[in-house]
Amino acid sequence: MNHPAIIETREAFGEKTILAHPAEIVAFCRYLKQEEKFARLSAVTAVDWHPAEPRFEVVYHLHNIEKNERLRVKCRLSGENPEIDSVYEVWRAADWYEREVYDMFGIKFRNHPNLVRILMPVDWEGYPLRKDYPVHGYKYSYPEEQ
Amino acid sequence: MRKISDEDHVATIPAPAAEPESPAAPRRMTLNMGPQHPSTHGVLRIMLELEGETIRKAVPDIGFLHTGIEKEFEQKFWQQAVTLTDRVDYLANLSNNLVYALAVEKLLQIEIPPRAQWMRVMLTEFSRLNSHLVWLGTHALDIGAMSVFFYCFREREDILRIFEMFSGQRMMTSYIRIGGLALEPPRGWEKAVGKFIRAFPSKVDEYENLLDANPIWMRRTKGVGFIPLEDMLDLGVTGPMIRAAGLKWDLRKSEPYSSYDKFDFEIPTRAENDVYARYRVRLSEMRESAKIITQALEGMPEGAWQADAPHVVLPDREKMKTEMEALIYHFKIVTEGFRVPAGEVYQCIESPRGEIGYYIVSDGTSKPYRVHMRTPSFGNLQALGVMLKDTLIADSIASLGSMDFVLGDTDR
Numbered sequence: 001m002n003h004p005a006i007i008e009t010r011e012a013f014g015e016k017t018i019l020a021h022p023a024e025i026v027a028f029c030r031y032l033k034q035e036e037k038f039a040r041l042s043a044v045t046a047v048d049w050h051p052a053e054p055r056f057e058v059v060y061h062l063h064n065i066e067k068n069e070r071l072r073v074k075c076r077l078s079g080e081n082p083e084i085d086s087v088y089e090v091w092r093a094a095d096w097y098e099r100e101v102y103d104m105f106g107i108k109f110r111n112h113p114n115l116v117r118i119l120m121p122v123d124w125e126g127y128p129l130r131k132d133y134p135v136h137g138y139k140y141s142y143p144e145e146q
Numbered sequence: 147m148r149k150i151s152d153e154d155h156v157a158t159i160p161a162p163a164a165e166p167e168s169p170a171a172p173r174r175m176t177l178n179m180g181p182q183h184p185s186t187h188g189v190l191r192i193m194l195e196l197e198g199e200t201i202r203k204a205v206p207d208i209g210f211l212h213t214g215i216e217k218e219f220e221q222k223f224w225q226q227a228v229t230l231t232d233r234v235d236y237l238a239n240l241s242n243n244l245v246y247a248l249a250v251e252k253l254l255q256i257e258i259p260p261r262a263q264w265m266r267v268m269l270t271e272f273s274r275l276n277s278h279l280v281w282l283g284t285h286a287l288d289i290g291a292m293s294v295f296f297y298c299f300r301e302r303e304d305i306l307r308i309f310e311m312f313s314g315q316r317m318m319t320s321y322i323r324i325g326g327l328a329l330e331p332p333r334g335w336e337k338a339v340g341k342f343i344r345a346f347p348s349k350v351d352e353y354e355n356l357l358d359a360n361p362i363w364m365r366r367t368k369g370v371g372f373i374p375l376e377d378m379l380d381l382g383v384t385g386p387m388i389r390a391a392g393l394k395w396d397l398r399k400s401e402p403y404s405s406y407d408k409f410d411f412e413i414p415t416r417a418e419n420d421v422y423a424r425y426r427v428r429l430s431e432m433r434e435s436a437k438i439i440t441q442a443l444e445g446m447p448e449g450a451w452q453a454d455a456p457h458v459v460l461p462d463r464e465k466m467k468t469e470m471e472a473l474i475y476h477f478k479i480v481t482e483g484f485r486v487p488a489g490e491v492y493q494c495i496e497s498p499r500g501e502i503g504y505y506i507v508s509d510g511t512s513k514p515y516r517v518h519m520r521t522p523s524f525g526n527l528q529a530l531g532v533m534l535k536d537t538l539i540a541d542s543i544a545s546l547g548s549m550d551f552v553l554g555d556t557d558r
Binding site: 012013015017039040041042043045047048059061065068070072091092093095096097104117118119120121128129133135 | 208214380381501507515516
């Protein structure tokens, strides 16, 4: 596999991981789907390496049913204003997974058709799966009871 | 007092809505289904846009059962977190136990003895039966065939008794642990499993007798809930839904884990891609699961049921009283957990609903750094909007039920 978006390829525990340039993620994903036949996007998720920088890693799990091959693509994003292009136009499965990542980590996906919170209430403040978010949440106030 | 006349009745009935002026712009109504609708099997809300009886748009709204389990994982020791996996998909607990254990074992690179592997296969197949039985009973109940529910829950009760016999718990088993099993398989398990599995195929015949050629069932399910295979693959649908569309893809065969490659079973598929096909696939899967359990029962290897990894597996109680080393290991594991080498793995298995995959990142400490659960219900539910589009509202319950999602699994 040879594509300008690839920074590094690693293999550990029998699993292949590609580190890709975040700016070219859509073009790279389209290449993977059309040329390498990764028809399925199994999941999109993220890892927070707070306080390291670049802070976030967006992780795509791909699957090629014909060859029965799996691939992990990772993009590193900075902690300040993390943004990446949505791969919704490549696989529609990305819709909810990217919404979940946005909901939990606050990573924005450009050109996503409907980037709103999915699991937390729409008016929730903060991003629960970030490492600097306390486990028990911020102290919740009940204005109507005061 | 004035007598109520016929004219008064006429006046109280609201005037019919004005007919749409052109057929191009028919009147739309938004209907909120759920989150407390009984046939959503949990708390799922679907916003339906209707044109008469036809659904033009369906938008599922999830998150009502979100409990932050992924965050909770990061606070627990590796071995403690097993109990969280039960609570994700509460109808297939052992599948979740298994995938978590397999992922951590991959990171630890420990070898699991054959007896534990076969035991795991047998128990996850029981949890598949359990899940499919609950699905069949409630799905038939939704469509109006009430008696099937009682038949299914009769067998499910027996399965839960077997789970209780093994683990002491009926539902939240946590029986599959990192490095093997939680407890030694109980005395007399062969008898209990054998008794159940010999009778089970005839029970599946009973369900088939009730439903297979039942004219109401066929009318309600045939040709309903169609969704093209390409759409399903693109939207991340997995499991029996895909197999009912003719794709022979099952992770137990394509990426065998826990010695599934040593078992002889078929992957049932159907081509029709409707609710009836999904029912047929799941029923055939129950028969295949019964075959696997029978093979596991007959060929169960002897030997250890836990890996030879004292730094991971809790020592035997007897040894703790006689061996200093065992006592030290016990103390270390319980008080500070065990360390897992840094790295990342993705492990997936075939749960009753489809591909369940755990992506686990370790930073070398005694707690997981990040656990992401790729749950089949989340992926499958995403296709709901496509499936319900331009279908009748009366069919929506059958289509919904055929997906077999668990909201705990969706929302985590």
